[in-house]
Amino acid sequence: MSVIRQVTKINARFASAQFRRSVPALISQSVRFNSTTAAAPAAESAPVDPKISQIVDQISVLTLFETSQLVSELKSRLNISDIALPAAGAAAPSGASAAPAEEEETKVPVEEKTIFTIKLESFDAKSKPKIIKEVKGLLGLSLVESKKFVESAPKVLKENVAKEDADKIKATLEGLGAKVTLE
Numbered sequence: 001m002s003v004i005r006q007v008t009k010i011n012a013r014f015a016s017a018q019f020r021r022s023v024p025a026l027i028s029q030s031v032r033f034n035s036t037t038a039a040a041p042a043a044e045s046a047p048v049d050p051k052i053s054q055i056v057d058q059i060s061v062l063t064l065f066e067t068s069q070l071v072s073e074l075k076s077r078l079n080i081s082d083i084a085l086p087a088a089g090a091a092a093p094s095g096a097s098a099a100p101a102e103e104e105e106t107k108v109p110v111e112e113k114t115i116f117t118i119k120l121e122s123f124d125a126k127s128k129p130k131i132i133k134e135v136k137g138l139l140g141l142s143l144v145e146s147k148k149f150v151e152s153a154p155k156v157l158k159e160n161v162a163k164e165d166a167d168k169i170k171a172t173l174e175g176l177g178a179k180v181t182l183e
Contacts, residue, residue, distance in 0.1 A: 116166040116182040118157040120173070123150065127177030134176060138169065 062070065074080070123131050128150065136146035138157065149155060157180070158169070170180045 114163050116161050116163060117159045118161055118166055118169055119154060119181045119183060120157045121154045121179040121181055123153060124177035130176045131178050134173060
């Protein structure tokens with residue numbers, strides 16, 4: 001069969017009334033990809049408890065400030081601690097909410113720090129090659145980069161390190177003759 005006949009048959013099928021009726025049904029059943037619009041609620045989804053639905057409706061109409069207060073109140077009532085975030089992600093509190101935050105800080109007992117920054121302060125000149133080798137292994141640098149890094153002490157070795165790992169790295173480097181601080 002020639003290509004022209006095949007194209008003609010396909011065009012005839014697209015023009016048919018049956019195809020035009022089935023296209024909207026196919027489109028409504030298709031999966032949404034890369035869409036920014038909200039999906040229509042699925043009829044097949046499990047029914048939601050009316051109490052939960054009511055809470056969701058109430059939360060969805062809150063302003064940003066009211067939502068912030070809600071989160072703070074839930075954290076205090078449920079005794080949920082804050083998660084340590086990178087410094088760039090933390091926002092400064094506004095003047096109105098700064099006073100209550102200071103009161104909360106005085107009431108909350110000091111929690112043990114779990115995330116540390118390891119800083120190489122100084123090193124013994126005799127142990128310089130061993131420290132360079134260890135820094136090379138820790139940071140995955142070349143030998144030249146590791147040498148420059150160690151010679152530029154005091155310098156931050158690693159950031160956002162768990163307490164166990166930080167203690168282990170500190171003990172290793174101090175065993176080699178370096179002075180290391182955990183911040």
